[in-house]
Amino acid sequence: MPQLRGRVTLATVAASAGVSVATVSKVLNGRSDVSESTRARVQEILRQHDYVGRRPEPPVERATVELFYQGFLNSYSVEVIQGVVEAGQAADVDVVVRTHPPRGHNRGSGRAAPWIRELAASGRRAAIGITSELSEADLAALARARLPLVVVDPIDIAQPDVTSVGSTNFAGGMAATQHLLSLGHRRIAYLGGPPTSGCNQARMNGFRGAMEAAGAEVPKEYVWMREFLYEDGLAGGAALLDLPEPPTAIFAGSDEVALGALEAARARGLRVPEDLSVVGFDDTQLARLASPQLTTVRQPIREMGAVALRTALQLAAGEKVDSHHVELATRLIVRSSAAAPARVPSGAVS
Incomplete structure (x- = not known):
């Protein structure tokens, strides 16, 4: 291979390799329309002579x-993530999904969680939380970093200034x-999620409102709340x-809780809906897979x-949003898990 003298340029590399300057440029830029043998020959010449081209412009x-x-x-949460990611693709925005410490992990410390500081330094445009609870220190740190936050179904109803997206939980309940x-x-019993959860409170209040309007009593032991998880539905259903x-019927605050209640009924030899009616909330895929x-x-x-993503981008652009809390409409989907009670209580309306 001939030795190149003086300053090495694209032209001299091209002459040494027996190719055009355009071909050398293609190799440098990683283009695929160059044969492997030609690419290897050009790269070897570039390596031997420590060729350093112009620094490429940084990508946008x-x-x-x-x-x-x-x-x-x-x-x-999987369906919420799907909605955010699809909206991000439509808006040409990347979405980074992470898990963070459980609720209460940083409460009362008076200091922002370490991941908040990392988030502020990462160059993120905005943050979206799913049924998340943040401390006042976390919120203050996000505000100082001018990092907009939108929460889907916030847990803490004591933070009304947090921009959030939810549904018409009261009407649904x-x-x-x-x-x-x-x-x-x-x-009818209510088997719900965390007592401090805003969406849980709204669903339970809708339940109580309907019961009161019908003149139906709700004994204290007929309201059981823990988390929106299958295991809690199983434990609560058993209780x-x-x-x-x-x-004779259970209104569950989520589909997962409802499935736990179904299993509690099966374990006791009860048939659904003949012996017990169960209604859930969410209409996730689980509702259609249940038996x-x-x-x-x-x-x-x-x-x-999707609304959370679009709202977060609006806030990041300095635009005003119409409301700090957006509620999308719910509707009842009737399937097979609820029917008339086996024995209609006295005074019931058929």
């Missing part, structure tokens, strides 16, 4: 949004309970069904994620 950085959730992924009442049930006078298929309240979960 795509906007990136952080999407975080706390605890474990479930069917609900009322619709689910009214459906059970219309079937003739009066002994309700083991009461001296168990409910029997679950009557549930549909909330547009993917659209909630």
